Amino acid sequence: MPSENFVHLHLHTDYSLLDGACEIDRLMDRAAELRMPAVAITDHGNLFGAVKFYEAALKRGLKPILGCEVYVAATDRFDRSPEADRPFHLILLCENERGYRNLLKLASSAFLEGYYYKPRIDKALLARHADGLIGLSGCLRGEVAVALSADRLDAARQAAYDLRDIFGKGNFYLEVQDQGLAEEKRINPQMAGLSRETGIPLVATNDCHYLSQADARAQDVLVCIQTGKTLSDASRMKFATDQFYFKSPAEMHAVFGEAPEALSRTLEIAERCNVHGPERARLPAFRGPPGGNARQLF
Numbered sequence: 610m611p612s613e614n615f616v617h618l619h620l621h622t623d624y625s626l627l628d629g630a631c632e633i634d635r636l637m638d639r640a641a642e643l644r645m646p647a648v649a650i651t652d653h654g655n656l657f658g659a660v661k662f663y664e665a666a667l668k669r670g671l672k673p674i675l676g677c678e679v680y681v682a683a684t685d686r687f688d689r690s691p692e693a694d695r696p697f698h699l700i701l702l703c704e705n706e707r708g709y710r711n712l713l714k715l716a717s718s719a720f721l722e723g724y725y726y727k728p729r730i731d732k733a734l735l736a737r738h739a740d741g742l743i744g745l746s747g748c749l750r751g752e753v754a755v756a757l758s759a760d761r762l763d764a765a766r767q768a769a770y771d772l773r774d775i776f777g778k779g780n781f782y783l784e785v786q787d788q789g790l791a792e793e794k795r796i797n798p799q800m801a802g803l804s805r806e807t808g809i810p811l812v813a814t815n816d817c818h819y820l821s822q823a824d825a826r827a828q829d830v831l832v833c834i835q836t837g838k839t840l841s842d843a844s845r846m847k848f849a850t851d852q853f854y855f856k857s858p859a860e861m862h863a864v865f866g867e868a869p870e871a872l873s874r875t876l877e878i879a880e881r882c883n884v885h886g887p888e889r890a891r892l893p894a895f896r897g898p899p900g901g902n903a904r905q906l907f
Contacts, residue, residue: 615858616875618649618674618745619700619784619814624658625678627835630819630828631855633658637665639820643857647672647879651700654680654728656716660887674882676702677712679719679730681752686723686731694726697752699735699772700745700784700814702882708741709884736775743878744776745784748816749792753783753803757796765799769807782812782878785871787864788852801868812878813871815861818853825851 621629622636629652640648648671650662659675666673680696682688703709715738719728746753746769753772756765773781783804785797804811819828829840829847838845856864865872 614644614646614876615813615861615872616645616647616649616674616879617815617817617855618676618702618812618875618878619651619678619748619786620649620817620855621652621678622650622658622662624650624655625652625818627831628653628818628828630824630831631817632820633662633665635820636855637669637671639855640666640671641669645671645858646876647674647882649674649676649702649879649882651676651678651702653678654716654719656713663884663887672879672882673884674702674879675709675712675884675887676700677716678747679715679735680723680727681735682723682725682729682731684731686719686729686734689725696727696729697755698747698750699752700747702743702745702878703741703884704743704780704881705741706884708743709887711738711741714738732771732775739775739777739780742776742780743881744772744781745812745814746772746782747784748786749790749796751784753800754796757799757803758792762799762803765803766807769803769809773807773809781809782874783809785811785813785865785868786816788816789850810874811868811871812874813861813865813868814875815856815864816853817855818848820855822851822854824854828853 622631622633623629650658652658656677663673679699679701681699682696701712703712715730718734719730723729752768753765756768783800785800787793832846833840836846
């Protein structure tokens with residue numbers, strides 16, 4: 610495997626509705642063109658695209674890594690207080706079929722029990738369904754990163770230990786990103802220091818929301834639709850740079866060349882993730898009353 614290879618473990622397809630703009634077939638063509646061995650799907654709060662993603666990857670000889678970027682309630686998933694609409698982000702990747710079943714359970718419970726602006730889980734639920742899952746600490750909205758941004762090192766350390774204990778030693782990683790944001794550059798050295806202190810390894814990701822750098826404007830339009838804003842609104846929610854795209858291994862090494870171990874760990878994680886054949890939904894057969902017809906049911 611080339612020394613400059615890299616696997617994207619943090620990626621939003623167009624099933625991250627009105628946010629992600631990585632169309633699955635185009636994504637797989639690009640990953641195959643770059644000779645990447647694998648690629649992950651981590652849509653916001655859902656697994657809607659998992660089966661399509663899985664099948665498209667296999668068709669091109671790529672290993673599909675199934676995952677999700679979940680929303681973790683700061684208190685618990687039943688909290689509907691005004692302060693409860695700012696959950697933390699966390700990446701979950703399926704290591705095996707057990708992990709996939711647990712991720713399905715978590716995603717379903719997030720909608721059925723924890724929905725408040727977004728589908729949310731909590732740490733108690735995660736602890737019950739962490740078997741077979743690998744966790745990454747997430748973007749700037751991850752619990753560890755939020756604490757570091759607030760200069761609360763003790764809280765960041767405790768959050769890292771808590772998550773490590775939930776997933777089990779060797780199954781949780783501290784995530785570093787660099788999409789050109791000043792806050793990422795500020796806390797990345799602190800994240801590296803936390804890794805050295807705790808022994809929790811670093812892994813480098815890019816928060817992919819679109820396929821190429823040229824797609825940044827199209828993704829901006831999606832976010833405008835989502836938030837009910839226009840492109841002319843200077844105060845709208847907007848990604849601050851055009852670096853949230855599906856970067857090549859060479860581009861990732863140019864960004865994180867001083868931390869090669871954080872890049873090589875993407876390959877190690879990819880090799881660990883082996884889910885075989887998620888099934889398409891099978892709807893139950895419906896039988897009407899004897900002698901009846903469909904029109905009588907309406």
